[in-house]
Amino acid sequence: MFITFEGLDSSGKTTQARLLVDHLRVRAHAPVRFIREPGGTVISERLREILLDKKYLELSEASELFLFSASRAQLVRQVIHPALLRGEIVVCDRYYDSTTAYQGYGRGLDLATIRGINTLAAAGVVPDLTVLVDITIEEIEKRKHASKTEFDRMESAGREFFARVHNGYLSMAAEEPKRFVVVDGMRSVDDIAQEIADVVDNRQHLLKKEGQEES
Ligand SMILES: Nc1ncnc2c1ncn2[C@@H]1O[C@H](COP(=O)(O)OP(=O)(O)OP(=O)(O)O)[C@@H](O)[C@H]1O
Ligand SMILES: [Mg+2]
Structure with missing residues (x-):
């Protein structure tokens, strides 16, 4: 199962x-792998450094698209796809929907070009479930000020x-x-985690049932 x-x-x-990974590691009957994008392989981590470094203000929009996609292409082939073939559960912090939302x-x-590039990068590996954690633009600003961390190039x-990314x-x-579940990210961390765990448990149950009916 592949969850993004x-x-x-x-x-x-x-x-x-x-929190979902913690929940699944206790409950699931398969190994759970947690990955973040961009990153997750030696090559992808090198590309992440370029993508997030504020020094590279000259990075063009097209280059940005290709670097994110290159990082993903490596991650899918080297890590995600092999793990799924072994029956593992893969949880990924961002995936190609981020490219459609941010670069598109x-x-x-x-958008049509981006979809084509996403398909090539992802090698047909589509998430079974995508959790969209939804917050307002005002809330981003509040959280960024509260955490007092320096903004990276994307941020x-x-x-x-x-606002465009949000609407996207x-x-x-x-x-x-069917693939997306939108959760209200303005609630408490625990309430959101509970909702996501329930959704994932239901999906796993359904997938198992479908598997049994086929065999
Ligand atoms: N439900 C919540 N309510 C209030 N604050 C929250 C909530 N969830 C996370 N935060 C806080 O918001 C900040 C960002 O959280 P987190 O790093 O999980 O977000 P993210 O989506 O992964 O961000 P990024 O895009 O920068 O990776 C952290 O300081 C975190 O403690
Ligand atoms: Mg994060």
């Missing part, structure tokens, strides 16, 4: 992905950019309602 987390910066993806809806690159974009995510979730 998506959402705006500071929406709580990493917090929730970690956010930066304004052609330094403006409010209009995040909601459109994508509406287009693929």
Whole structure:
């Protein structure tokens, strides 16, 4: 089973992905692998350094798209696909929907082109479930000020950019309602984690039932 987390910066993806991994490691009957994007392989981590470093203000939009996609192409082939073939559960903090949302809806690159590049990068590995942690733009600003961490290159974009990314995510979730679950990220960490665990447990149950019916 392949589960991805998506959402705006500071929406709580990493917090929730970690909690789901803890939950699954106790309950699931298969190994659980936790991965973050961009990264997860030696090559992908090198590309992550370039993508997030504020020094590289000259990085063009097309280069950004290809570097994220290159990082993903390596991760899918080297880690995600082999793990899924072994029957593991893979939880990934961001995946190709981030490219559609940020480089497509956010930066304004052609969506059809991005979908083609995503398909190539992902080698047909589509998530079984994508959790979209949804927060308001105002909340991003509050959380960033509260955490007082320095913004990386991606996070330094403006409010209009995040508004486009936010609308993009909601459109994508509406287009693929079976794959996406949208959770209200404005609630407490525990409430959100409980909802996500329930959704995942139900999906696993359904997948198992479908498997039994086939055999
Ligand atoms: N439900 C919540 N309510 C309030 N604050 C939260 C909640 N979930 C996470 N936070 C806080 O918001 C900040 C960002 O959380 P987290 O790192 O999980 O988000 P993220 O989506 O992974 O961010 P990034 O896009 O930067 O990786 C952290 O300081 C975290 O403690
Ligand atoms: Mg994170």
